[in-house]
Amino acid sequence: MKASQFFISTLKEAPAEAELVSHRLMLRAGLIRRVASGLYTWMPMGLRVLRKVEAVVREEMNRAGSIELLMPVVQPAELWQESGRWSFYGKELLRIRDRHERDFCMGPTCEEVITDVVRNEVRSYKQLPLNFYHIQTKFRDEVRPRFGVMRAREFVMKDAYSFHTDVASLQQTYQVMYDAYCRIFTRLGLDFRPVAADTGSIGGTGSHEFQVLADSGEDVIAYSDGSDYAANVELAPTVRLTGERSAATQALTKVATPKVRSIDDLVAFLSVPVTQTLKSLVVEGEDDDVVLLLLRGDHQLNEIKAEKLAGVKAPLTMASAAAIAKAFNQAHGGSLGPVGFEGKVYADFATEQGADWVIGANEDDYHYTGFNFGRDAAEPEFVDLRSVVEGDPSPCGTGHLHLVRGIEVGHVFQLGKKYSQALNATVLDQNGKNVVLEMGCYGIGITRVIAAAIEQNNDERGIVWSDAMAPFNVVIVPMNYKKSATVKAAADELYAQLMAAGIDVLLDDRDERSGVLLHDSELIGIPHRIVIGDRGLKEGMVEYQNRTATEAMPLPLNAVVAEITAALK
Ligand code: ATP
């Protein structure tokens, strides 16, 4: 491609609202342009990257035995009503109505449509297993679209769905998809980690997320330093302590704690270690009641764990001030505790062995010291209630946990019969009996992968692409292309040779200062750059610079094609 026949639209400054480096760089390098909140145009340069990611994904999906089809973006309400998600999916589902007043939605995912295809097309166990995929635009009316294409409303996803007569077959395909995902993200040059994940609202049994490691990621991953164990913090269990509880040494004593509202205030006011304090959180119960959750002062509630507890309302909802006042003797948040509370109390495992706690007294501006379970209030039910923290023992039994942030780029799920049951997708088995299908689903956020790759690979000059994702693999930057006939001739000739060798090359023949061309090639992040100038050409030399190198090195002009070919292998 010659730049004069292409469209390069780099910017000196990114718009102020772009918070993440990937978002800033995608705008500055002219990969995307915002149309409206969460809606972007993929500019020519960005679209080349998108197509490269799609190509790798398509190749590996085909290799893994998945079959490509293409399902529509607009889906009829009837299918979503059959699965029950027309009401369950909530506001992320964009509903639309046609001229005949019929309801449709913009597909956020395709379980319903593919299950409909399979129930209509597949009759016999002999046709299974089957695995279908497509690469298609999705729409989710996200509450907070942000970070550019990282969390957009319209985005491109590769989604695959597999169908089986039994769980063993599902598990086999699940493993094949897991391995294909590892190959895809490795080929794209990403530093990623597959982690055990919560199955969330989609339900089902087994699930892994593929997380690209990046400090700006919205997810937190816990991994063991002693094994392969890795899980999303949403899911990672804490280990219940063994051994005896410490004996109580203090009497329950009410102390005045004026204006103390938070654990920080409490620790400062009483000069006690935070690990000696208990914090009380009150959530709505299932039957118009409230449930008290107790955690060590320095620990954080894990909402996903909490909402799975018996008697706790899902989704987890903090109790209103009025409900709290009613259940806790008119006390307000900041000095609550279990003493005298009549309802259900869950306490985190980490509090099971402690004694002499500092805790709210259910009276504004008062706390207790010397609180002990069993003696001063009934034994609560001890459960796993908090998120794991750095240094916790690994639940796998080997090593300790460390926390890193990640960006979820892919997700594999064993759905089981959730959708096939609801939509009555069955086949005849060996005995001529109808069996409901087992199902798996496998997604990759194609457009999010691009943002995640940039988040992970950039420097002060711009984007650093892997060869697999780069919009162009090589850029030729001629010095004085318009004025020097020698430079023009050498650049055109090298361009023709690289094209003939099947290499994706950009000849930057724009009539711009060479500083601008060099700057743009680095901002856009093209991995290999050849600079051609009159001075070097006298000796038959050009300059080669890898995007990751700090300096250029001289290279004979006639060695360039071989050198680049080798580098791209
Ligand atoms: P998240 O927790 O980030 O909202 P999700 O669990 O809703 O993701 P899935 O339903 O598993 O995501 O979708 C499959 C993939 O699609 C995700 O792994 C992610 O890469 C991508 N994806 C999901 N939502 C968005 C979005 N709003 N913008 C861009 N990509 C997205």
Ligand code: MG
């Ligand atoms: Mg989501």
